[in-house]
Amino acid sequence: MRTYAQRRGRGILAALCSTALALALAALPGTSQAAPATTTAASAAQGAPARPAPGPDPDPALPVHTLTRADAPLDNPLKGFARFYQPGADQNTGYPHALTWSYFGLSEVMKNSSNCASYDWTVLDNALNETASYGNQAALRFYIEYPGGSGSHPANAIPPCFAGHVANRTNAYWNTTSPDYDSAYLLDALKNFIAAFGARYDNDPRIGFIHMGLIGLWGEWHTWPYDTDTSGDSYPNYMPTDAHGAQIVQAYNSAFTHTKIEVRYPESAGGVADGLPAVGYHDDSFCYREGSPAAGVTLPVSMGGAGYSQLQKALDRGVENRWTTASMGGEVRPEIQPTAFDNWPGGSSDVDNMKACLELEHTTWKMNEGSASYDANNAKVGAAVRLMGYDLGVDRAYFQDTAQGTTKIGVRMTNNGVAPFYYPWTVSLGLKNASGTVVKTWTTPWDLRKVMPAKIRAFPDWGVGSDPTYLDYGYAQYFDTSVDLSAVASGSYQLVMKAKNPLENVSSAAKKLRFANATQNADGWLGLGSMTVGTSAGGSHSYEAEATANTLTGTAVRAGCAGCSGGSKVGYVGNGATLTFNGVDGGSGGTKTVTVQYTTAESRSATVRANTGTAKTVTFPPTGDWTTTATTTVTLDLAAGTGNTITIANSSGWAPDIDRITVT
Numbered sequence: 001m002r003t004y005a006q007r008r009g010r011g012i013l014a015a016l017c018s019t020a021l022a023l024a025l026a027a028l029p030g031t032s033q034a035a036p037a038t039t040t041a042a043s044a045a046q047g048a049p050a051r052p053a054p055g056p057d058p059d060p061a062l063p064v065h066t067l068t069r070a071d072a073p074l075d076n077p078l079k080g081f082a083r084f085y086q087p088g089a090d091q092n093t094g095y096p097h098a099l100t101w102s103y104f105g106l107s108e109v110m111k112n113s114s115n116c117a118s119y120d121w122t123v124l125d126n127a128l129n130e131t132a133s134y135g136n137q138a139a140l141r142f143y144i145e146y147p148g149g150s151g152s153h154p155a156n157a158i159p160p161c162f163a164g165h166v167a168n169r170t171n172a173y174w175n176t177t178s179p180d181y182d183s184a185y186l187l188d189a190l191k192n193f194i195a196a197f198g199a200r201y202d203n204d205p206r207i208g209f210i211h212m213g214l215i216g217l218w219g220e221w222h223t224w225p226y227d228t229d230t231s232g233d234s235y236p237n238y239m240p241t242d243a244h245g246a247q248i249v250q251a252y253n254s255a256f257t258h259t260k261i262e263v264r265y266p267e268s269a270g271g272v273a274d275g276l277p278a279v280g281y282h283d284d285s286f287c288y289r290e291g292s293p294a295a296g297v298t299l300p301v302s303m304g305g306a307g308y309s310q311l312q313k314a315l316d317r318g319v320e321n322r323w324t325t326a327s328m329g330g331e332v333r334p335e336i337q338p339t340a341f342d343n344w345p346g347g348s349s350d351v352d353n354m355k356a357c358l359e360l361e362h363t364t365w366k367m368n369e370g371s372a373s374y375d376a377n378n379a380k381v382g383a384a385v386r387l388m389g390y391d392l393g394v395d396r397a398y399f400q401d402t403a404q405g406t407t408k409i410g411v412r413m414t415n416n417g418v419a420p421f422y423y424p425w426t427v428s429l430g431l432k433n434a435s436g437t438v439v440k441t442w443t444t445p446w447d448l449r450k451v452m453p454a455k456i457r458a459f460p461d462w463g464v465g466s467d468p469t470y471l472d473y474g475y476a477q478y479f480d481t482s483v484d485l486s487a488v489a490s491g492s493y494q495l496v497m498k499a500k501n502p503l504e505n506v507s508s509a510a511k512k513l514r515f516a517n518a519t520q521n522a523d524g525w526l527g528l529g530s531m532t533v534g535t536s537a538g539g540s541h542s543y544e545a546e547a548t549a550n551t552l553t554g555t556a557v558r559a560g561c562a563g564c565s566g567g568s569k570v571g572y573v574g575n576g577a578t579l580t581f582n583g584v585d586g587g588s589g590g591t592k593t594v595t596v597q598y599t600t601a602e603s604r605s606a607t608v609r610a611n612t613g614t615a616k617t618v619t620f621p622p623t624g625d626w627t628t629t630a631t632t633t634v635t636l637d638l639a640a641g642t643g644n645t646i647t648i649a650n651s652s653g654w655a656p657d658i659d660r661i662t663v664t
Contacts, residue, residue: 044318054475062398064548065529068560072516079389081368091134094372100131105157113160116189128206135509137208143219147174181240191251198255205502221264242270260327266313280326283310287357288333296352302460323362337370344380359457364389391417393516397528401542410480421448431493446479490534496525519567529566545570545658551580563627564659571657574650581646586638598656606655610636620656
């Protein structure tokens, strides 16, 4: 079984190993020296970010189709928990996830003893290919020194080409060899490696996130106790100068312009990332409390955190809103992984306020090997995972029920997560035939990155209200585009939408991005509603009962319905409550056939009336249950044009639930 790494930050020992070893290490001298929660540097907090632009309004000429919300799946890509890579092991066991984490020693790629510009990427490609075969994306880091090794990767990963050029030092505490990180030879070699790494793998669909790594123990940008804090111990400093560390950060920023990159601390390399909006942060002691008195190592001082906590450092540097442009990754502190979500939304003992940690850090993903034992039906864990990163849904679709030639289609998206979606994945529209086969697709220019979280939690440091205070941030984002139906055979279709995971080009197992909607299909296509193409249906027009343009009175209510068109219906019509379809197209006027699609578990009746005409009583036989639909017809006289109304009612009993009507 894989052993994990122990980690030490300023005043912190984070054990990334078995629980027993973690507890043993916690007893070592100096491993629990949390700074008092009352001490911190003067904060340079950025304050509440300005709201993004709201975007365009929906096209008022397009009929509105309301979609029903439902929980998104737990293994949506590029968010949630990451499990550790173990060669040959099934990556899809344990709690649902779509990310796999791995370390790689630099010497496993830089193997040539005489040429530091020679790279063998086999070890990385093998891991990426295996991970992709399970439908997952990788999060990864390269390191040079790893106490004890990982089992699969070496403890000493100093490239052999450094011999004779770079001085080595001994970290007697961890029994590792530290190269001279200030060596000009080493810095040039690392920058060349990063450039080659980026040239080969930037925008690789197999990779989700890259931790900059390379510097310090486990590549975590610290060499404790041989670190910059030399005032209270006799250990020399093995870390590079801030100026030299900044060269590494800047090299990554230049080499990876598409794939998301993260650095451990906001103050790493003197805070050079302050001015690099594409660089995210990596909190690898997430939501832990330590010391006496106990203080959080993620939440800021204003919320009981230590002066060295991740978010206090972000506030001190004024980068607490970096999530708007870059990802926030890391690891749930290993000691608390088994119990981290037991008291959701809060915490207990050494688990800090978990919901506050996620909301204020705007966490997208976390390593969590302990999630292997979580119950997939645990509602507390599910709520946390769905909150992490993006949680995209479509609440409305806009399109003509019957169309031909060129027609416009729009959607309105919302984000109930804590972070945006960070990649420009292609969004397509399509038509499915009656067999569920996609027969036509169109690529749209829609950018998921524009759909920002609807609400954000304010830091107490911002002074905008008591905790918790939630601020309006992102808007429901409207997108539309025109599509050409001229090559589509006339008939009835299901209009669908999909955001394509680029990993699908590499692996048939790639996990699909799925929206938080009842009509989301496992194949990645989201059902938007029914559309009739052409005039083969005799010039028919369909109208969804749940459309917002309709009028509901009394108890009538929109409700989800898995078997209904658009995933919704209108129920509790009757006993005085009515449903009126507005804007019904009567063509040139005259007698029309109105087909009513409905659900009912028992025989019911209703009156159907056009405009102010005579109401006709219609009998609706049972369909078997409240999600199976059937149809019945009635003839009505309609006026010419689109100003007609059709009202369904029952003054003395319940009518069936109504899915939609089609006028021919």
